Amino acid sequence: MDPFSSPSPLDSSSGQSAASAEALMDQLKNQLAQAYAEEFFETIRSKCFAKCITKPGTSLSGSESSCISRCVDRYIEATELDGQEPPYKTASITGFATLTLPSILYLIACANPRGKL
Amino acid sequence: MDNSPELQRFLEQEKHKAMISEMVGKLTNECWDKCITGAPGSKFSSSESACLTNCAQRCIITFLEALEVIGFRS
Numbered sequence: 566m567d568p569f570s571s572p573s574p575l576d577s578s579s580g581q582s583a584a585s586a587e588a589l590m591d592q593l594k595n596q597l598a599q600a601y602a603e604e605f606f607e608t609i610r611s612k613c614f615a616k617c618i619t620k621p622g623t624s625l626s627g628s629e630s631s632c633i634s635r636c637v638d639r640y641i642e643a644t645e646l647d648g649q650e651p652p653y654k655t656a657s658i659t660g661f662a663t664l665t666l667p668s669i670l671y672l673i674a675c676a677n678p679r680g681k682l
Numbered sequence: 683m684d685n686s687p688e689l690q691r692f693l694e695q696e697k698h699k700a701m702i703s704e705m706v707g708k709l710t711n712e713c714w715d716k717c718i719t720g721a722p723g724s725k726f727s728s729s730e731s732a733c734l735t736n737c738a739q740r741c742i743i744t745f746l747e748a749l750e751v752i753g754f755r756s
Contacts, residue, residue, distance in 0.1 A: 586686060617721065635722045644706070646734050
């Protein structure tokens with residue numbers, strides 16, 4: 566391709582380069598955002614399990630549920646205080662926090678007297 | 683496309699953002715442990731929020747200032 570000619574509508578190679586560079590950047594951004602969100606969520610899960618589940622039973626009690634709900638909200642608030650935009654801001658995470666598979670497995674393992682899944 | 687300056691600049695920015703993100707995550711993690719001693723309430727008590735603010739301010743600003751001194755500007 567002649568470097569001195571302007572790209573014609575039929576010359577799509579530079580267009581493709583720009584488009585695929587942009588696609589790559591978007592993909593990288595998404596992957597980083599995803600990784601950050603997963604780590605953030607796991608931190609919250611761990612903290613709130615420690616704070617709220619003191620004596621695991623066979624199911625989540627009402628007070629444990631509301632403790633987890635408050636804990637998630639407070640941790641998100643603490644993250645905002647530190648000037649960081651949390652990946653989740655809606656209250657729907659509170660239900661999420663109790664129902665993800667690692668949390669369920671952890672709760673089941675604690676509830677089982679033999680300590681096995 | 684592979685080594686375009688735009689892509690390089692983008693990667694540097696994302697790396698910088700990821701560093702800050704990780705640092706703030708660790709900070710929040712540790713300050714939470716230090717400051718929220720009991721069960722979480724429906725809002726922070728005044729001593730809890732003062733503790734979190736102090737913890738954050740002392741550590742994060744010092745760290746960012748240190749980064750600037752080293753020459754890593756945002």
